[in-house]
Amino acid sequence: MAQFISDIPQVFWDGLFVGSFYALIALGYSMVYGIIKLLNFAHGDIYMVGAFIGYTILTAIGGTFHMLGLFALIIVMMISMLITGVIGVVVEKLAYQPLRGAPRLAVLITAVGASFALEYGVAAIASPNPRGFPVRLDGDFVLVLGARVTIPQIILMLIAGALMIALDTYIRRTSTGRAMRAISLDMKGSLLMGVKVNAVISRTFFIGSALAGAAGVMAGAYYGKIDFLMGFIIGLKAFTAAVIGGIGNIRGAMLGGLVLGLVESFGSELVGGQWRDAFAFAVLILFLTLRPTGILGERVTERV
Amino acid sequence: MNSRKRTLGMLGVATAVLLATSACSGGLLGGGGGDKTDSGPIIIGMIVPTSGSSAPTGASMANGAKMAVDEINKAGGILDGRKLELQIADGACDAQQAVASANKLVSSGVVISVGGYCSGATLPTLPIFDKAGIPMIIPAANSQDLVKEGLKSVFLINGTGLQQSTAALTFIKKQGYKAVALVDDNTSYSVDITTETKKQIEADGTSKVVLKTSVNAGESDYSSAVRDIMGSGADLLYWTGYYQEGGLIIDQLRKAGYTGDIMVADGSADPTLATIAGPAAEGVYATMTPTPNTIKGAEGWIADYKAAFGDDPKPYSTQSYDAVRLAAAAFTAAGNTKTDDVIKALEGIKDFDAFSGPLSFTPEHTLANGGFVILVMKDGDFQLFDNLQ
Amino acid sequence: MTIDNSTESIHTVEGGGKKRGAAAWISSVFENKYIGLVALAIALLMPFLIATPYAINIMTTAAIFVVLAAGLNIVVGYCGLLDLGYIAFLAVGAYTAGIIAKAFELPVLFTLPAVVIMCILAGLIIGAPTLRLRSDYLAIVTLGFGEITRITANNLTITGGPSGIYNIPGFLSIGGIDFQNPIIFYYLTVLIVAGLVLAAARLGKSRLGRAWKFVKEDEDAAEAMGIHTYKVKLLAYIFGAVWGGFGGMLFASHLTAISPMSFVFLQSALVLMAVVLGGMGNMKGVVLGALAISLLPELLRDFAAYRYLLFGLLLVVVMVFRPQGLWPPRGAEAERTKAQREAAAFANGLKK
Structure with a gap:
């Protein structure tokens, strides 16, 4: 027990760090769900695709990188965000748009199919072997209240935070953001009021996928290993985070990510790391049955 | 009533087609195929993962085995010039897939199995090979469970846990x-x-x-x-x-x-x-166990491997290579490919020259000397x- | 029976104009009442055609896969509940059978009561808290349960941990006839599977089956018409679980070894694929879909690397162009085209 108490700051920080990845991916789930009530199963795989795009660019530019440092990594991340954003839009156009208004079961199955296609498409192109990321963020750690906090962790948290603040501002302050919120309230109504619904939905997919792509590059640079199935579990976790925060709610998704990270971290400290995933899913099930609206969510009703 | 007639007609046609084709194939009426013959190539089976996340390892194991087969065939084969033929089947590190592959190998008439990487997928294949009278030289899978049941036909050439x-x-x-x-x-x-x-x-x-x-x-x-x-x-x-x-x-x-x-x-x-x-x-x-690049005098082997497959040998390439050579040695010692003779020959192997050092088996059919370094x-x-x- | 007839007449009115010649013949063959018998006859005659251990093995595997697809069809096809963790029931069935049979050295058949009870329990445990949820939450939660089942099996001692359970005793052996003989076991499996498929199909036509279809088409309306939707959904879940348990029992005695690796999400997705491709709700189609999904990879081994890519793309393409599945149940056609028309109209509206 004494061991556990002295570990608390470390457990807290580890949870917070992983949670910020969850949050970044959860945003895409939450935005898409909020607007067209679609559970985009392929979203976790966009994160994986982002990591592979970052890998490809970094491998292509090769040795020049090390001279440029962090700045170059951010540029590569932005390029990957653009590409994953476009991929997200293409997936939406090909797989989801034709089914708008179709039964939910059909759309869900399409999403599962899209996820498979992305995973095994990457496996077919890049081979199923795991890859070592060509660039890794190294740095010393500092002790904060007894927790080891590394410089790369701080940098990545800052990037994630900046992206989330930018998104929050975008949704609250711009006309596109307003249009998104309008569509999530009443799609047909917005259509009648002159909102270009399809364009706004595309933009939503673009932003959500770009954020996941950014998370993918960041994960590659931090953990150093990428493979074609890396998006599956984290996608489920991110969905869990979105549900915990209140799906459809942007700030809820951020909060949910951090909460899930903490819950997992403390959970595996108490019951053992091999139960970590089981723990996360148990939390999801508990939330869905006891408080399906999440922490910040509003009352949602099944669309008929 | 029309539909019933049509159904009966269809049934009749289906039966006739099936029976007609069964006469010339390995169906229940056509008699069993796949008897062990004393001439023609000796077929060696190998189950390794060629799909799924362990596929890269599977490929390097298959390469090691291929290399041994090629070398033996180039030297004129064994048992009065019979050539070896390697059949690779995918185990995918999944029990169901591995069982299907084991049955496939049994059907294609293999006389020995030199595969097995994931212990979990190798376990359910043991009784299938054993019942079919096919000895197994398992190159990589090394769970203690593999030899716990004491099957006479199972030999592990990787050190156990x-x-x-x-x-x-x-x-x-x-x-x-x-x-x-x-x-x-x-x-x-x-x-x-x-x-x-x-x-x-x-x-x-x-x-x-x-x-x-x-x-x-x-x-x-x-x-x-x-x-x-x-x-x-x-x-x-x-x-x-x-x-x-x-x-x-x-x-x-x-x-x-x-x-x-x-x-x-x-x-x-x-x-x-x-x-x-x-x-x-x-x-x-x-x-x-010693890998090729840690063994003195293996430089030539590594160069050959690279030339043949355009890739560096991986840890289990050597063991797969040795498994095939060991199988060939057992056939030669037994003078035939009959199950009991081959098992006896394998049990009698003394200080076989393998990458992991001189190889002999314990009564449990594991390595006498684990060879770990x-x-x-x-x-x-x-x-x-x-x-x- | 009256309902069946009326839907058939609607069907002929709607679809009669389109089908001519060979197409009409094929469709009438498939709609034939005795098609099931013909399929069973083919299955029983197959060993006379090829009896290599390999062929018998993949045919047995395919037959077990058919049970799974039939069970999932009850949940997804009849009742419209997307279950992404269906493989958990196969796991429950297989582990129950394996553990009990091994511990008491019983033939696997004798574990049947325990398997059924455990599967009903599992269905209740998973279904009871989740079936009140919105449909897409249900998908994720079932997926979560599937993973929890696998992780639990991997971490417990009674399930053998990661190595699982092996050397499971044979299915049954009376007076010298060992049912573990591959060919006898194949026949036994085919007969059990045929019985289960038939039972599932009957269930679909029963009073309960009609309630399921109502819930699938419009849950609120069903509730308003006095159907206890929660109870009805839970029943669909339990039936699905029991079918999965039967599959698990056959699975355990067929492979004689089970390990957590056999119960990954990918397997759930494959069963779902069979149900979707075959035409959700149509038992004949689902059986065909299951055979295709389990046999095609064996025939196309060379494309193993692209198998899942192809499956993924197929799911998208089928859903986009034929959301009712390749071979939908009779009678659903009329409503579906209406739904599609609506979707199209809505999409057009969005474009303007």
Whole structure:
């Protein structure tokens, strides 16, 4: 027990760090769900695709990188965000748009199919072997209240935070953001009021996928290993985070990510790391049955 | 009524077609095919994962076996000039797939099996081969469970978890480690080694197990394991899982400031460990059977392998190569390919010249000498550190 | 029966104009009442055609896969509940059979009561808290349960941990006839599977089956018409679980070894694929879909690397162009085209 108490700051920080990845991916789930009530199963795989795009660019530019440092990594991340954003839009156009208004079961199955296609498409192109990321963020750690906090962790948290603040501002302050919120309230109504619904939905997919792509590059640079199935579990976790925060709610998704990270971290400290995933899913099930609206969510009703 | 007539008609046609074709194939009416013949090529079967996440290892094992087959055939074959023919089937590290593949190999008339990588997928194939009278030389899978049932036709040429943990303990005592942390990835093979190692360390008593825990394969963040290891005060971490997770754990552990030593088991003794872990992998020890690049005089073999497959040999390439050669030696000693004679010949093998050293079998059909050595990671590749002799 | 007839007449009015010649013949063959018998006859005669251990093995595997697809069809096809963790029931069935048979050295058949009870329990445990949820939450939660089942099996001692359970005793052996003989076991499997498929199809036509279809088409309306939707959904879940348990029992005695690796999400997705491709709700189609999914990879081994890519793309393409599945149940056509028309109209509206 004494061991556990002295570990608390470390457990807290580890949870917070992983949670910020969850949050970044959860945003895409939450935005898409909020607007067209679609559970985009392929979203976790966009994160994986982002990591592979970052890998490809970094491998292509090769040795020049090390001279440029962090700045170059951010540029590569932005390029990957653009590409994953476009991929997200293409997936939406090909797989989801034709089914708008179709039964939910059909759309869900399409999403599962899209996820498979992305995973095994990457496996077919890049081979199923795991890859070592060509660039890794190294740095010393500092002790904060007894927790080891590394410089790369701080940098990545800052990037994630900046992206989330930018998104929050975008949704609250711009006309596109307003249009998104309008569509999530009443799609047909917005259509009648002159909102270009399809364009706004595309933009939503673009932003959500770009954020996941950014998370993918960041994960590659931090953990150093990428493979074609890396998006599956984290996608489920991110969905869990979105549900915990209140799906459809942007700030809820951020909060949910951090909460899930903490819950997992403390959970595996108490019951053992091999139960970590089981723990996360148990939390999801508990939330869905006891408080399906999440922490910040509003009352949602099944669309008929 | 019309529909009933049509149904009966269809039934009749279907039956006629089936019966007609069955006469000329291996159906119940056509008599059994696949009898063991005394001429023509000798078919060797090999189940390795050629799809799924272990596919790269499977490919390198298949290459090792191919190389041995080519060499033997070039030298004129065995048993009065009969050639060897290798049939590779995908096990995908999945029980169902492996059973299907085992049956496929049985159907195509193999006389010996030289495959087996994932213990979990290899286990259910044992009774299938055994019933069909096909001896198995298992090159990589090394769970103790494989020989627990005492099937006469099963031979392991990779050291078992028990032998590997004995090697680990010898090294731990030699280096004088006091506090050992054991971490596995919750797969059959990996848990086998940590459990055996824990037992042995506790029975020995000169050092202590301060932590034994499992992680889930396939994740990226192992901070919980890192905390446990840091908190346990271990001066040696023994990781027994595969290199994918091993690389991540080593990297994260070093970043967190772990200063103790790290040792990995044979599943992680792969150069890819260094690609994933980066500089943190330097100085990592491994319990492993000798790999080609640690064996003096194997340079020629490595060059041949590279020339044939355009890739470096991987840890289990040598064992697969040896499995085929061992099979050929057993056929030669037995003078035929009959099950009982081959098993007897394998049991009688003495000091067969294998990469892992002189090879003979114990009464349990495991290696008499596990042949484990200690490797160390230097400049991104494993090199021989201590042969434990 | 009256309902069946009326839907058939609607069907002929709607679809009669389109089908001519060979197409009409093929369709009438498939709609034939005795098609099931013909399929069974083919299955029983197959060993006379090829009896290599390999062929018998993959045919047995395919037959077990058919049970799974039939069970999932009850949940997804009849009742419209997307279950992404269906393989958990196969796991429950297989582990129950394996553990009990091994511990008491019983033939696997004798574990049947325990398997059924455990599967009903599992269905209740998973279904009871989740079936009140919105449909897409249900998908994720079932997926979560599937993973929890696998992780639990991997971490417990009674399930053999990661190595699982092996050397499971044979299915049954009376007076010298060992049912573990591959060919006898194949026949036994085919007969059990045929019985289960038939039972599932009957269930679909029963009063309960009609309630399921109502819930699938419009849950609120069903509730308003006095159907206790929660109870009805839970029943669908339990039936699905029991079918999965039967599959698990056959699975355990067929492979004689089970390990957590056999119960990954990918397997759930494959069963779902069979149900979707075959035409959700149409038992004949689902059986065909299951055979295709389990046999095609064996025939196309060379494309193993692209198998899942192809499956993924197929799911998308089928859903986009034929959301009712390749071979939908009779009678659903009229409503579906209406739904599609609506979707199209809505999409057009969005474009303007």
